[in-house]
Amino acid sequence: METNRVKRIHDFDQSIWLDFIDRKIMNTGELDKLINEDGVRGITSNPAIFEKAISSSSDYDEDIKTLSKEKQNNEELFYALAIKDIQRAADMLLPVYNEEVQGADGYVSLEVSPLLAKDTEGTVKQARELWKLVDRKNVMIKIPGTAEGLKAIKTCISEGININVTLLFGLPRYTEVTEAYISGLEDRVAANQPIGEISSVASFFLSRIDVMVDPMLEEKGLSRLKGEVAIASARKAYEIYKNIFSSERFKKLEEKGAKPQRLLWASTGSKDPAFSDVKYIEALIGPKTVNTVPMETLEAYRDHGEPQSRLEDDLDKATQVLNDLKNAGIDIDQITQKLEDEGVEKFNKPYNKLMDAIETQRKQLS
Structure with missing residues (x-):
């Protein structure tokens, strides 16, 4: 019997996380x-x-009915529902967390309100609250990698909170995120606190880069680079990751038990029907990384994926792709900043929709 294609990715030292949660998949x-x-x-x-x-x-009706009597606002009610799901999923993944290399995997991520993306103090306050309420060592609190988020990330790491840095698009910002992580660990060491159990990932959003850049490439007569920029950026990010986490500065922390902050590939479902539906998995399989995939992408990979370590293939080509962009007058840093700004807005919309959905259900169920 052929080994499951998704499971084989782990043979190349990459972890597959699922970008999805609901009660049905846990109940069934x-x-x-x-x-x-x-x-x-x-x-x-x-x-x-x-x-x-x-x-x-x-599946949530009974809880909404009960919690409506206790919780004053819709955000409190939502987090009460979400925390219940996160705790349950974390308990189901605890055996993975407890494997030989303890804490390498087995994490479940819960996001602070996206409405706080530009509010450092508000983000830190909510991250602390969620961390305490979830009360599971194999949970990560998601904080966006905005300028304001960087300070929050550093503070939370220094307090021993596992962080999934979300909404990363650009290489300059990614470098700042690694600095926030390492500085947070250093602050914790300076306070004589342990760092061995802290874990963090930096979530690089991929397909959205190509969605924005590809039309520009067509205009510039560079159609041959369509679908190449996000992967080139990811490969360059991995190069940065290897340099930073093999530095003398980080080695001092590693001696005290610190783990590197792994790169996580996010937004890995193909948005362009002209591309393979497993494009952003195939190209980026590589050691000490994570790929978080939507259910349909996971199912597609199970059906026709071809696992092989490819992340460090064609590094010269990745450099060339980004140089070609620059030479064509396309400013990738400006584009990734725009994606971050738009991403904050795109995160707010579903959050507001979520609050509206809870309000509607509260009224119906009361």
Whole structure:
């Protein structure tokens, strides 16, 4: 019998996390199956995922009915629902977390309100609250890698909170994120606190880069580079990752138990039907990385993926792609900043929709 294609990715030292959560996959045993048969080693969530889960099923009705009497506002009610799901998923993934290299995987991510993306103090306050309420060592709190988020990330790491840095598009910002992580660890060491159990990932959003850049490439007569820029950026990010986390500065922390902050490839579902539906998985399989995939992309990979370590292939080509952009007058740093700004807005919309959905259900169920 052929080994499951998704599970084989782990042979190349990459972890597959599922970019999806709802009660149905936990109630039906589907999540157990994904962990055992597909080798899924973590879960990421976001407001859009929860909005779909809550508004498209009756699985949350009883809790909404009960919590409506206790919780004053819709945000409190949402987080009470989400925390219950996150705790349950974290418990299901605890055996993965407890494997030989403890804490390498087995994490479930819960996001702070995207409305706080430009509010450092508000982000830190909510991250602390969620960390305390979830009360699971194999959970990560998601904080966007905005300028304001960087300070929050550093503070939270210094306080021993696991962080999934979300909404990363550009290489300059990624470098700043690694600095926030390492500085946070150094602050913790300076305070004589342990750093061995802290874990973090930096989530690089991929397909959205190509969606924005590809029309510009066509205009400039560079159609041959369509679908290449996001992968080139990811490969350059991995180059930065290897340099930073093999530095003398980080080695001092490693001696005290620190783990590198792994790169996580996000937004890996293909948006352009002309591309393979497993494009952003195939190209970026490589050691000490994570790929978080939507359910349909995971199913596609299970059907026709071809696992092979390719992340460090064609590094010269990746450099050339980014040089070609520059020579054509396309400013990739400006584009990735625009994607970050738009991304904050795109995160706010499903969050507001989620609050509306909860309000509607509160009224219906009361």
